[in-house]
Amino acid sequence: MDQSRREFLTNTAWKGAAAMAAVGAAKCGLGMLPSEQAAYDRYNALTIPRPDGLLDGEPVLQVPAPDSMGVAFAVTALANGFVELADNPQMNGSVRFMAEGMPQAGIDDRVLQVRMTGLKPGTRYWYRAGAAKLEHPVGYWTKPSEIVWSAVHTFVTPGENAPSHFGMMCDTHAHFEQMGKITKKYRELGVPLMVWNGDIPHSLTNKREDFVKHYLVPPHNAGYAADTPIILNRGNHDYRGTAVKRLGEVMMPRLPTERSMRDFALDRNFAFRMGEVALIGLDTGEDKPDHHPANGGLSRFTPFRIAQATWLKDQFKRPEIANAPYVVAFVHIPLIELWPGANPGTLLEDYAVWQKECADLWGPILTENKAQLVLAGHIHRYRYDAATSTRSWAEIVGGGRGDSTFQTLVEGKVENGRLVMRVYNTDAGTIVGEHFFAPRA
Ligand SMILES: [Fe+2]
Ligand SMILES: [Fe+2]
Structure with a gap:
């Protein structure tokens, strides 16, 4: 300065x-x-x-960038x-x-x-x-x-010289006591940066004070982001209620200097290095198509997803992203079909189990650039899908609160020349999954 x-x-x-x-x-x-x-x-x-x-x-530390x-x-x-x-x-x-x-x-x-x-x-x-x-x-x-x-x-601050270490939590849904187990755990582990990967509210957000409670003074979570910057990546529940357009009054958008005029509307997408790992944030939006009556004709998620595809392509032209040994993308709704016939987000019935439109738009760009991993939420049940011969990236779906499931903390850290992803069951305090990734060629 x-x-x-x-x-x-x-x-x-x-x-x-x-x-x-x-x-x-x-x-x-x-x-x-x-x-x-x-x-x-x-x-x-x-x-x-x-x-x-x-x-x-x-x-509450937020919108971390290498220089702000x-x-x-x-x-x-x-x-x-x-x-x-x-x-x-x-x-x-x-x-x-x-x-x-x-x-x-x-x-x-x-x-x-x-x-x-x-x-x-x-x-x-x-x-x-x-x-x-x-x-x-x-x-x-x-x-x-x-x-x-x-x-x-x-x-x-993030950057190529920062620790190669980050975490992801998702689907906390205003269950603050449960969330407290996650925020306690990542502080114990010394995770230097957390992505909060969507579905922060439980139901509708109809006044700004709801955001204040969710983000600034969540019960059972005192100081949860005082020493750990949080990146918010919205999920479908984060788009519901009459106050959602006021989110920026509580959780700041990214600086305009972090994107071009063409991408001006993409004020929460992020792409930066945390040590050897490039972290990329993509927003899957609502879990119903734009023409669903629930949206009242207000939704424009399809053009939003297309705009993000153009943005995503350009991120890999930045030397620090192009040269990153590891690329991890964050989405709320999974990009892989979780079971045959699962709702792909284009139907009027029910809700998206995976997001086919995003998978079609973004998946090939991630594979072209040999991204190793996508981290998702939404399903409330931990799941791992390995990469295939035609898809470079694996997908870890984090767990959320449910009667028969457990809430996860997903931790990523480069150890001994490989990226190690550990999935914690924050109820039991155990590690339920470990996944290893080699550097990009
Ligand atoms: Fe959820
Ligand atoms: Fe969701």
């Missing part, structure tokens, strides 16, 4: 109040009206008590948000980022989002999130409280 930006970010907000007081004194000397002087006096006289309890839960990292967190009153970032746990020489917004920083009474930019790939950072409560002692004149800070947390 250049020096001028750092100084701007560090100094702007807090010099403002002092400058206003100084201007007040000067203006007074130049003949301030009594009413104006009274306003300045009221402003300066207001003392805002330290707003303990302003932060609701721990910060997002953080969102919940607050209990109208506030502005900050993140301080340093390359050491003592926070020496930290720089400060403000809640997103230009020309005015973001303020909100429930959710604050801050993006750290100008980061180095594969680098460990320490950070803390903070908020200042805002009062309005004189009309619209805004006065911030002192900042209340979270504890100091840490993360590693």
Whole structure:
């Protein structure tokens, strides 16, 4: 980050109040009206008590990229948000980022989002999130409280030099206690980055507060993403309810600089390296065809899937993806027919068991580029399908909550020159599957 930006970010907000007081004194000397002087006096006289309890839960790291990292967190009153970032746990020489917004920083009474930019790939950072409560002692004149800070947390940015290590969870469906077993396990394992592979809500999401509960303050999961960045890859349930278009107010989309104008709508697809592994995120969308009456004529998942195919093809032209020893793609709905005659997502009856349209569009591109693995969810039952002579990639379907099934954590790690995928039964605390992949030729 250049020096001028750092100084701007560090100094702007807090010099403002002092400058206003100084201007007040000067203006007074130049003949301030009594009413104006009274306003300045009221402003300066207001003392805002330290707003303990302003932060609701721990910060949630999200949308990781090699050169940026997002953080969102919940607050209990109208506030502005900050993140301080340093390359050491003592926070020496930290720089400060403000809640997103230009020309005015973001303020909100429930959710604050801050993006750290100008980061180095594969680098460990320490950070803390903070908020200042805002009062309005004189009309619209805004006065911030002192900042209340979270504890100091840490993360590693993705990149070719990052650890070759990642995880996947799926189909948590707002079963927060169950989810707590997964989030505890990946923290025990030291997984540096998690893909949350769809179906986060249980039913409809009809207000923003539902997203706040799912992502920022999930019960039984305190601090689940404070030191482990989360990438959200949506599933069919994530498209249901009247508030779904407000998801970005809680979980940030990717930076526009991560894609071309042509791909502007694809604001959650991702492709980056985590060490030797290229991680690619693809969105299978709803589990019913666009013309299903449930969609009310609003759905455009077919063009969305076609657009992602064009995007996917181009990702393999990027040297860091083209040269990756391992390629792992993430989808919510499986790309392999799970049993003969299983619903392929094109029928009006019932719902998709696999997504044939996506398999036809994306499968050949993955095989052309010798991708080794697709990680899916949706079925709520762990399953492994090996690669074939005509399909380079295997598929692991993660387990979700069900009466006769168990919820999985899928961990990927390069060990001794091969990618090892371990599937944990998070109910029993056992490993139920291990799958090994050689590097791409
Ligand atoms: Fe599900
Ligand atoms: Fe699903």
